[in-house]
Amino acid sequence: MNTMRAAVCVRAGDPDVLEIRELPVPAVRDGWSLVQVKGAGLNRSELRTRQGHSPGVVFPRVLGIECVGTVAASTDPRLPGRTTVAAMMGEMGRAFDGGYAEYALLPNPLLMPVTTTLPWDVLAALPETYLTAHGALDALGIGPSSTGRLLIRGGTSSVGLAAAAIATGHGLDVAATTRRPDKAAALTGHVLIDDGGPLTGLAELWPDGPDWVLDLVGARTAVDSLRLVRRGGTVCVAGSLSGWIVPDFEPIATIPSGTKLTAFHSDDLKGSTELLQRIVGDVEAGTYRPHVDRVFPLADIAAAHRYMEDDRAAGKLVVVP
Numbered sequence: 001m002n003t004m005r006a007a008v009c010v011r012a013g014d015p016d017v018l019e020i021r022e023l024p025v026p027a028v029r030d031g032w033s034l035v036q037v038k039g040a041g042l043n044r045s046e047l048r049t050r051q052g053h054s055p056g057v058v059f060p061r062v063l064g065i066e067c068v069g070t071v072a073a074s075t076d077p078r079l080p081g082r083t084t085v086a087a088m089m090g091e092m093g094r095a096f097d098g099g100y101a102e103y104a105l106l107p108n109p110l111l112m113p114v115t116t117t118l119p120w121d122v123l124a125a126l127p128e129t130y131l132t133a134h135g136a137l138d139a140l141g142i143g144p145s146s147t148g149r150l151l152i153r154g155g156t157s158s159v160g161l162a163a164a165a166i167a168t169g170h171g172l173d174v175a176a177t178t179r180r181p182d183k184a185a186a187l188t189g190h191v192l193i194d195d196g197g198p199l200t201g202l203a204e205l206w207p208d209g210p211d212w213v214l215d216l217v218g219a220r221t222a223v224d225s226l227r228l229v230r231r232g233g234t235v236c237v238a239g240s241l242s243g244w245i246v247p248d249f250e251p252i253a254t255i256p257s258g259t260k261l262t263a264f265h266s267d268d269l270k271g272s273t274e275l276l277q278r279i280v281g282d283v284e285a286g287t288y289r290p291h292v293d294r295v296f297p298l299a300d301i302a303a304a305h306r307y308m309e310d311d312r313a314a315g316k317l318v319v320v321p
Contacts, residue, residue, distance in 0.1 A: 001025060005321065006101035007301040010060045012052025015305040018063075018100075020298065026097070026105035033108055034073040035085060039124025040064045040099035041158070042317040044241055047308055049094065053244070057094050064099030065092045066128040068120060076108040085111045088127045089270040100301060102321040112273040116280045123280070125158065125290045125316040130279045132266040133162035136238035139264040140212045144170050149206050152176040153194065153225060154216030154241050156183045158316035161291045163214055164188060169287065175205060179311070186291065186314035194221075202228060209233065219243040222261075223254055231256055238264040291315025 008021045028034050046063045048054065066088035071079050079085065087110040092098040097105070116123055136159070137143075142150065150167050154160045155176025167174050168189060175190035177199065184191045192201050194217075202209075209230035215222055216239030223246065225235045255261055269275065282288050293315040296304040304319055 004102035005298060006062045006097070007298055007319075008060045009050050009063050012050065012059065015050070015302040015309065017050065018302045018305060020301070023062075023101070025103050028073045028075060028105065030075055031108055032105050033071055033075050033079055033111060035067065035069045035087065035104050035106055035111070036072045037067045037099055037102055037104055037321055038069040038120040039318050039320045040067040041124050041126075041128055042304055042308055042319060043128055044157075044239070044308070046093060047305060048240065048244070050305065054094060061093065062097035062099075062101050062104075063093040064097075064101070064104070065089055065094070066124075067092075067099030067104055068123045068127065069104075071111070072103060076111070079108065079111055079113060083113050084116060084123075085113050086123070086127045086276060087111050088131065089267040100298065100319065102298070109271050112271060112276050114273070114277050114280050117284060118280065121292060121295045121318045121320060122283070122290055124318045124320070125292045126279055126283065127276060128266055129158040129162050129290070129316055130166075130288070131269045131272060131276060132159045132238060132264070133166055134275060134279070135266060135269050136214055136236050136264040137163060137166060139238070139262050140214060140234050140236045142167060142170065142172065142212060146170055146172060148211035149173045149209075150175070151192075151202070151210040151213045151225075151228065152216065153213065153221050154178075154239055155191075156180070156186050156314040157216050157239065157241060158291065158293075158313075159239060160214075160216050161186065161315055162288070163216075165288050175202070175210070183314045199224075199228065212236070214238060217241045219246050222246050223249070226255055226259060226261060229259060232258045232260075234260040234262060236262050236264055293317055295320060297321075
């Protein structure tokens, strides 16, 4: 096969700037291997790149910071042909073409070989979502032996749902927020409606505040999260549902004494084969149940982005070639 279909972001703009085009299949080169893409999770960072908020990205570009599939042509002895692999981050879909295509040429260090019986759409929902959830909880200092109260802001995002599942499995008391009452049914544990005003019900639930806040909303709520967490607690910002920049942020005035503010970036866990394999095993065993909201064919990528931009999803969106 010499050509492939790909969703090309031709310029910054609305979802219609994503065009399905016939492109040459990328030629393999030293240090890179060709992956036949079987599924790709959609992410808000791709939406923001498409909107023009990633200054380093040059268009046209095939977006997609993650994908799963099989090795079609390898330059790595540990990755023979037909190996099932996942990949994420490492400038995928930004510095070089990513997962919104039938084939992707990817750096060997990004490829995570996994053994699995999961269907492709479920496997595609895992890498960015569950590795981010694990990494963010680790940044908060939460592990299997932890006890306490965790508030997740942006709870119906795919990462929020994954983090809630992991934290509940650890035995934590978990509360999660959503702006949309119609999405509340997707949440487990304590559910709080975040309509942009004071977070109703939190003070009654936890008078002393949560021990940890995992803030996946980001810029809009980070300062408020520092106010809500108990004195000496920790806030981790690990999402950008409301953007990347907190304007006029004054650390000494904003962070209560003794309270900790940290962050997690999923690029830190790129190539984490062992952790991803463990996650896959937990999903296969039923320990985690990934929330795949909807699967779109590649031809409907513009509709998928519109669906994401309208905040209609409760869980992960996946595109399949």
